[in-house]
Amino acid sequence: MYPHFQDAELENWHDFEVESRKEIFSLLRGIGEKNQLIRMLIQGESDVCVTSILDVDEAGNSVLLDCSIDKEQNQRILGSRRLSFETTLDKVRILFAADLIEAAVFEGNPAFKIAIPPTLIRLQRREYYRISTPVSNPVRVVIPLPAELGGSTTFPLADISCGGIAILDNKMILGDTIGKTYAGCSIDLPEIGQVKTELHVRNSLDLTLLNNKTNRRLGCEFVNIPRGMLAYVQRYITKLERERNARIAGLG
Template sequence: MYPHFQDAELENWHDFEVESRREIFALLRGIGEKNQLIRMLIKGESDVCVTSILEVDEAANAVYLDCSIDQEQNKRVLASRQVSFETTLDKVRILFGADQVEATTFEGNPAFRIAIPASLIRLQRREYYRIATPVTNPVRVLIPLPAELGGPTTFPLADISCGGISILDNKMILGNAIGKDYPDCRIELPEIGPVATALQVRNSLDLTLLNNKTNRRLGCEFINIPRGALAAVQRYITKLERERNARIAGLS
């Protein structure tokens, strides 16, 4: 339903989905009242239109939006079978989509109209915020590699979020792993317990240290992580934040 937003955290968009019509109406009304700009992305195109909500009419099941001053762009929007929208409200990221955009008028001016979405995504900051994991006693993930790569291998984490983890592969065991999936991985979260999930490597960064050794960091996203496992990750992030805040308070 949200094909155009490729961020790692959106692999688990269902965990942040809002389906309450009353809540959806309130969020859209709030976006309109605060005149928040909305990015509008047409499926299959790279250019982004900027729009805003003019009115949310619950009785008519309609959201009225500004159209572009670019008439060609408006034509592409109206011809599109799918349009994605992204904005923020009170530092919360809001994503929704429409299968059809219609031409209409609002208070005498040209406008777009879409149906009130049946669901939307609400991503609060913590849900895509990465936090560094301990260096002295690192959190580890077990990746069940094939025998030719040495079999099951553990890697230390550099950071964690509800969208994924960064791991350190300083021995270059995984090689050029971007795009590869690793099923049945196991992250041992201290005081929380083990978390099982599939991982996909999304990016790789090699850093040369002062001693000329190379440090490789691989960014991995969770693939189809179970809700219970995601809840455990959220608890662990909260625990790390509390510990960090306590250290900062102790130093002040």
């Protein structure tokens, strides 16, 4: 049902499928009450509409959605045979789909109506919770590089999750390396220990700083990380969370 979500994270989507009608209704109602924006994708087209849930009618088995401001896009949506929806609720990624969408009215304004989906995906995994690492005393990762690139090189981390890290490549040493995998990397986590893992570069973002210097942020995914090493990462994230909560409590 969900292969149209082109996402490597969904290879085992059955593991995260919610089938309880009561739970599905509760999640949809929560998304609507918190005015969460929803990406609506027309299958087979690179056509995305940002919408939101206007109302969830459990008795009528329907969900009312906001229309696009683009009338032509609304016509394409109504003519679609398959629609995909993606949003978040309390940092949890929610995905669902619809085979049929109809024109409707909500409080005098045009709207869309779909049936309450029979299932949805709730990706409630710690990989999606990223926490920034300290700036003043940054955590560092050592990436083995060929001799012509300077050999093993140290990079500061920007954030960390149980799925991977973001690193800052200030000197653009790695270049545009999306899709490249680096073996034998090591991360020293203060008070926890050293993590050994492969890193696969998933994305790259160039940032212009206030002094007009450019900084490159690379999003890296852990590959084949041993369970024991992942436990270190989890412990470090918990440590950072506790320290942050203590600071917030101190300010309060």
